[in-house]
Ligand SMILES: Nc1ncnc2c1ncn2[C@@H]1O[C@H](COP(=O)(O)OP(=O)(O)OP(=O)(O)O)[C@@H](O)[C@H]1O
């Protein structure tokens with residue numbers, strides 16, 4: 001069982017990242033982090049802490065809830081308030097203890113799974129998330145609008161014919177199995193990673209576990225624990241004949257050693273990560289997908305080892321039109337020109353996530369309008385305009401500029 005102190009440190013670190021995301025106006029990722037810190041808080045609360053401490057945790061839970069709800073409001077989502085007790089969670093699933101002979105497929109039924117790793121006699125808990133929602137398990141390349149170039153490269157690399165693969169082996173061509181996905185929040189990095197992983201499952205007959213780890217959950221205030229956690233993750237993933245190791249928020253474990261002068265244990269962890277990546281990726285059947293909003297923070301030695309760097313840009317108006325068409329096509333008035341709407345969203349720098357949230361907001365408005373007047377059955381231009389006017393996209397110009405600079409120097 002994870003020591004209480006380390007749990008507390010983990011809670012502090014997750015919350016810090018939530019506050020950071022909140023400040024950057026990435027409300028969705030702040031919401032994810034608040035939800036996961038509520039989880040950790042729940043665990044702390046349920047351990048043997050004093051009545052006074054429990055009281056304090058209740059106050060923190062209340063504050064977390066308020067921030068979570070504020071994010072929801074900012075995203076135009078309906079708010080339900082449950083204040084008082086830390087939210088109750090279902091018992092986390094444990095990954096089955098498998099042997100090399102008996103490899104299980106990791107269940108990804110829930111969007112929040114806790115894996116337990118055993119390494120050197122210690123048990124290490126790593127919380128894992130599957131992106132924004134559990135329905136992502138059904139996402140394939142066809143669902144990913146745009147990203148044609150990235151899909152083409154990935155298809156050539158991972159879905160080659162036997163003959164082509166044999167030819168590559170003859171050439172001793174290095175496998176391109178460490179992919180860095182970078183881009184602004186909500187542009188579709190996790191979405192693409194899940195689609196690629198599902199395509200691999202389909203291609204290889206459902207034997208490719210998707211191990212999804214959020215970098216910041218491996219961090220710890222206890223010296224040396226982050227390094228140990230990173231090792232545990234790689235040890236675990238290595239056991240499978242094939243697997244996709246998805247390292248989200250990669251910057252939090254791969255921070256440049258030059259920038260990260262504060263904490264020597266973090267620097268040691270990066271050095272270890274470099275070695276582990278090298279070993280892991282020498283097996284062409286193992287794939288590392290790493291995702292980040294801030295590639296410019298990543299250590300140069302790690303960046304230079306990435307076999308492919310995929311920029312996941314803000315969607316063009318064509319892509320946005322496709323997403324709108326999928327989400328609203330069937331419920332829109334014939335008078336609504338989704339192409340024009342998409343152009344407006346592009347000008348406002350909408351991400352795909354923003355667009356997905358706008359779609360839900362528009363549905364809510366239509367639902368309300370229908371409740372008031374039963375004859376309103378489809379989404380008209382006025383309702384859509386209302387939704388756009390009340391929604392604030394997550395775009396932050398300074399972040400976009402830094403990414404553009406990175407992208408230019410890494411073309
Ligand atoms: N190419 C796409 N086509 C259709 N929908 C998309 C696409 N990309 C993203 N979306 C929608 O946007 C949502 C957010 O995308 P995702 O979580 O992958 O963003 P992200 O880049 O991983 O963000 P973050 O940096 O905050 O982790 C998805 O759940 C999906 O609904």
Ligand SMILES: [Mg+2]
Nearest residue numbers: 189190248291
């Ligand atoms: Mg993501």
